[in-house]
Amino acid sequence: MPTSQLEGFILNYVKEEPVERIVVGHPRQMNYEESENMVRIVPFVNRLRKLLPDIPIELVDERFTSVLAHQAMLQGGLKKKDRQNKALVDEISATIILQSYLESHR
Known part of the structure; x- marks a missing residue:
């Protein structure tokens, strides 16, 4: 799914299905520092947290996946x-x- 459609997909999914939490990959480098991809992840997660304040959003280390x-x-x-x-x-x-x-x- 294109990234541009992801937010809308999640919002629609949450309306149709019971969702306890959302898990998002946390891009990190080998030394545990955040990767340059966090520039896109942080605003996306912040928007979701505002739109879905009752659903926890967890960042999970995605190294090696x-x-x-x-x-x-x-x-x-x-x-x-x-x-x-x-x-x-x-x-x-x-x-x-x-x-x-x-x-x-x-």
């Missing part, structure tokens, strides 16, 4: 062409971020 996504794709037997699909890598990475969050809050 692309590597883990590629490993999962290899283990799943995906062809090289499919493994180069950035949208698919991002989708698997998002799943890994959510799994990581859920496992850390058992």
Whole structure:
């Protein structure tokens, strides 16, 4: 989904489904400093917090998720062409971020 459509998608989803919290990837560098992508993430998260004040928004470290996504794709037997699909890598990475969050809050 294009980033420009993400906010609207989330707002519509929250109207249709019960949502306890929203988990967002927190881009960090290897030394734990925030990456340059935070310039886009912070305003997005702040807008969501204003629009959805009753829903907590959690930032979760997303380091290594692309590597883990590629490993999962290899283990799943995906062809090289499919493994180069950035949208698919991002989708698997998002799943890994959510799994990581859920496992850390058992």
